[in-house]
Amino acid sequence: MSTDTEILKGRLTELLPSAVFDESxxxxxxxxxxxxxxSFALQLRQVESLNFDYLFCLTCIDWKTHxxxxxxxxxxxxxxSIVVKSLLKIDKPVIETVSDIWKTAEFHEREVYELFGVNxxxxxxxxxxxxxxxxxxxxxxxxxxxxxxxxVKL
Amino acid sequence: MFEEIGTTTEGDLIINVGPQHPATHGVLHLVxxxxxxxxxxxxxxxxxxxxxxxKMCESLTYRQFIYVTSRMDYLSAHINNHACAxxxxxxxxxxxxxxxxxxxxxxxxLTRIASHELWWGAMAMDLGAFTPFFHAFRERESINExxxxxxxxxxxxNYNVPGGVMADLHKEFPKRVKAFIxxxxxxxxxxxELVTGNIIFQNRMKMVGHLSVGDAISYGCxxxxxxxxxxxxxxxxxxxxxxxxxxxxxxxxxxxxxSFSRYIVRxxxxxxxxxxxxxxxxxxxxxxxxxxxxxxLKLPKGEFYTRVETARxxxxxxxxxxxxxxxxxxxxxxxxxxxxxALDKMARGSKxxxxxxxxxxxxxxxxxxxR
Numbered sequence: 232m233s234t235d236t237e238i239l240k241g242r243l244t245e246l247l248p249s250a251v252f253d254e255s256x257x258x259x260x261x262x263x264x265x266x267x268x269x270s271f272a273l274q275l276r277q278v279e280s281l282n283f284d285y286l287f288c289l290t291c292i293d294w295k296t297h298x299x300x301x302x303x304x305x306x307x308x309x310x311x312s313i314v315v316k317s318l319l320k321i322d323k324p325v326i327e328t329v330s331d332i333w334k335t336a337e338f339h340e341r342e343v344y345e346l347f348g349v350n351x352x353x354x355x356x357x358x359x360x361x362x363x364x365x366x367x368x369x370x371x372x373x374x375x376x377x378x379x380x381x382x383v384k385l
Numbered sequence: 386m387f388e389e390i391g392t393t394t395e396g397d398l399i400i401n402v403g404p405q406h407p408a409t410h411g412v413l414h415l416v417x418x419x420x421x422x423x424x425x426x427x428x429x430x431x432x433x434x435x436x437x438x439x440k441m442c443e444s445l446t447y448r449q450f451i452y453v454t455s456r457m458d459y460l461s462a463h464i465n466n467h468a469c470a471x472x473x474x475x476x477x478x479x480x481x482x483x484x485x486x487x488x489x490x491x492x493x494x495l496t497r498i499a500s501h502e503l504w505w506g507a508m509a510m511d512l513g514a515f516t517p518f519f520h521a522f523r524e525r526e527s528i529n530e531x532x533x534x535x536x537x538x539x540x541x542x543n544y545n546v547p548g549g550v551m552a553d554l555h556k557e558f559p560k561r562v563k564a565f566i567x568x569x570x571x572x573x574x575x576x577x578e579l580v581t582g583n584i585i586f587q588n589r590m591k592m593v594g595h596l597s598v599g600d601a602i603s604y605g606c607x608x609x610x611x612x613x614x615x616x617x618x619x620x621x622x623x624x625x626x627x628x629x630x631x632x633x634x635x636x637x638x639x640x641x642x643x644s645f646s647r648y649i650v651r652x653x654x655x656x657x658x659x660x661x662x663x664x665x666x667x668x669x670x671x672x673x674x675x676x677x678x679x680x681x682l683k684l685p686k687g688e689f690y691t692r693v694e695t696a697r698x699x700x701x702x703x704x705x706x707x708x709x710x711x712x713x714x715x716x717x718x719x720x721x722x723x724x725x726x727a728l729d730k731m732a733r734g735s736k737x738x739x740x741x742x743x744x745x746x747x748x749x750x751x752x753x754x755x756r
Contacts, residue, residue: 287701288703293714310623335726338722339605360431372440
């Protein structure tokens with residue numbers, strides 16, 4: 232692990248002592264509780280020595296027992312990157328929105344909302360984006376989604 | 386051209402543009418709230434060409450899924466394939482032979498020129514100039530012919546495989562590419578005469594579609610859209626892959642933050658692409674064009690992310706593997722999706738007539754947005 236990652240990890244631990252770190256991947260991974268996400272995100276964006284201003288990927292993974300939200304963040308001034316993860320309950324997935332901090336999250340969260348059924352608290356405009364109006368049934372990117380007409384089992 | 390669907394109580398007019406509209410170049414549906422001629426809100430409705438490529442890839446092997454991605458951003462098909470191949474190679478730690486690396490970069494840059502050519506012609510046509518379209522397609526055609534000779538396809542190349550490229554170059558390849566470059570260079574002045582220097586064109590582009598530096602970053606814009614606002618975001622420079630760290634080229638930045646800046650960035654980028662090809666075309670190393678790989682690829686358990694610079698911006702491929710022969714989850718971070726989200730911010734307060742100029746310089750490819 233490089234010294235830069237070490238320093239970054241130290242700073243992030245100061246902000247959120249409950250965070251769990253994983254350094255096995257390309258970037259520093261942080262796992263946190265969904266309830267602290269918004270306040271932590273605000274600090275990531277506003278603390279000058281961190282300045283994570285570019286959210287380049289926002290997605291979700293269905294693990295059948297739970298969902299994992301994944302946020303890829305980078306700083307355009309320092310060029311350091313982190314991956315923030317948060318585990319959500321499978322039956323009632325809820326997390327705070329970050330669309331007020333990174334504008335790109337508004338579209339990406341709408342996409343995750345319709346494809347995974349994650350509810351984003353305080354999202355300004357949580358509507359269907361890709362799916363047709365009046366879509367009923369399960370969320371297409373969930374693992375238990377089945378469509379006998381359009382999905383071909385190989 | 387526009388269909389009126391109703392007036393709201395405050396005197397605002399709501400109109401639909403698309404999904405079948407010539408200026409959206411695909412099936413994009415915009416619901417625009419107007420006050421007089423001033424845009425109050427632009428709301429994109431997506432999904433008319435949504436094929437759920439991410440879900441499809443979950444049932445395809447690591448060799449198969451690359452071909453589906455040609456259908457995302459079909460104008461950067463080769464670069465999409467490159468991103469996927471890189472991600473699989475990262476997971477399997479395959480070393481790609483130098484010959485394949487150089488071939489990939491040459492093909493990437495040819496794709497980029499072809500994509501920008503099409504954008505240039507189509508954008509000028511949206512603004513009412515019909516001639517540039519034919520000029521652009523004349524040059525683009527010679528790139529398509531090179532592609533056809535090399536990989537058998539003109540648009541959906543499918544030339545990349547994990548470990549290298551599918552087949553070796555044919556003998557005439559360097560000759561053909563050099564002939565194209567000579568042709569292209571002789572035509573650059575035409576572009577400036579026809580469009581760039583045209584005063585009517587400049588009046589329609591300058592001070593239109595303002596996107597500030599902060600907004601460009603916050604909306605996750607990338608590629609020429611962000612570089613037109615002065616944001617340094619070229620993945621080829623910041624996180625070099627293949628042989629981009631060994632060639633000389635400039636990251637094109639403009640600070641006008643308007644449609645004209647974004648236009649100039651793309652025009653100058655084509656010249657940088659030519660510069661890259663010129664450095665490589667005579668120096669293609671000999672040797673294997675493909676690394677030896679197992680017949681069945683299995684990525685180790687874990688998460689892999691690669692980023693490349695397509696003609697539209699940053700494409701991210703995020704593979705979550707459980708150790709099987711197919712990905713557990715795949716996410717494509719498409720550049721167009723984020724760039725489109727900034728359209729509302731750009732358009733608010735401008736006149737309806739300027740919307741086409743803004744959309745033109747965002748270089749939207751709808752299958753890339755919907756995936």
